[in-house]
Amino acid sequence: MNVEKRANIIKDWIENYCKNESFQPKTLVVGISGGIDSSVVSTLCALTGRKTIALTMPIKQIKSQHDLSIEHGKWLTSKFKNVEHKVIELENVFNSFEKTLNEFNNEHGFANSRARLRMTTLYQVAAANSGIVVGTGNKIEDFGVGFYTKYGDGGVDISPIADCNKTHVWELGKHLGILNKIIEAEPTDGLWHDGRSDKDQLGMSYSELEKAMEDKNDPNYKKYLEIRKKNIHKMKPIPICKFDEK
Numbered sequence: 001m002n003v004e005k006r007a008n009i010i011k012d013w014i015e016n017y018c019k020n021e022s023f024q025p026k027t028l029v030v031g032i033s034g035g036i037d038s039s040v041v042s043t044l045c046a047l048t049g050r051k052t053i054a055l056t057m058p059i060k061q062i063k064s065q066h067d068l069s070i071e072h073g074k075w076l077t078s079k080f081k082n083v084e085h086k087v088i089e090l091e092n093v094f095n096s097f098e099k100t101l102n103e104f105n106n107e108h109g110f111a112n113s114r115a116r117l118r119m120t121t122l123y124q125v126a127a128a129n130s131g132i133v134v135g136t137g138n139k140i141e142d143f144g145v146g147f148y149t150k151y152g153d154g155g156v157d158i159s160p161i162a163d164c165n166k167t168h169v170w171e172l173g174k175h176l177g178i179l180n181k182i183i184e185a186e187p188t189d190g191l192w193h194d195g196r197s198d199k200d201q202l203g204m205s206y207s208e209l210e211k212a213m214e215d216k217n218d219p220n221y222k223k224y225l226e227i228r229k230k231n232i233h234k235m236k237p238i239p240i241c242k243f244d245e246k
Helices: 003-020 036-047 063-079 091-100 107-128 139-144 166-176 198-202 206-214 221-235
Strands: 027-031 051-056 083-087 131-133
Touching: 003 036, 003 166, 027 036, 027 107, 036 051, 036 063, 036 166, 051 063, 051 107, 063 083, 091 107, 107 131, 139 206, 139 221, 166 206, 198 206, 206 221
Parallel strands: 027 051, 027 131, 051 083
Antiparallel strands: none
16 A cells, blocks of 8 residues: 555544544544654644644653654644644653652553553543544554553554554655654653663564564564563453353
């Protein structure tokens, strides 16, 4: 499928969802991090013509990551009259949360808590604007290796690029005119003080993951399955204890 067609399908899908949903949302709310996924999704939202609110939500952010988010926000508002870009500083909120839960200190837990505080913020803004939260996860992250925070960036109303692999997202970014520095930036979830990349955490690049997902004979297929196994719980429905009362 060519990239222009893919972009139009996603844009129309977002619009049709809003038209046909009983809630009739008026606003699209999306968090932007300065990464390619959120940059593409926020731009596709803007292209629908609906009011779009892009939120930059720094929490102890690496300056280079924060700067890219700000630049993309400025780019969006310069191109689309229907877009509002807001910077919501969450560091004080996070510091208070971290201090309150100091007894339960855990680095990985607090990293995920950043994502969950952002999710809560997105939903508050959406509620105040009769809106929905638009997800930014791609196919590899959401359905391949589960590389997202449960009830964090995984907590959304719709997920427009969840059937796009990372290559598709980069192609969409180029087609949409996303800033080159964002397209070329090393992918990162932005949840760690040391700025570790997605590859650092996963142990595989997105190109390697794509090949492994598509080919069981790929030399990295076993490694891909190991990563997937650790996170498969995120991709399954919540377990329910059911009663057979026949």
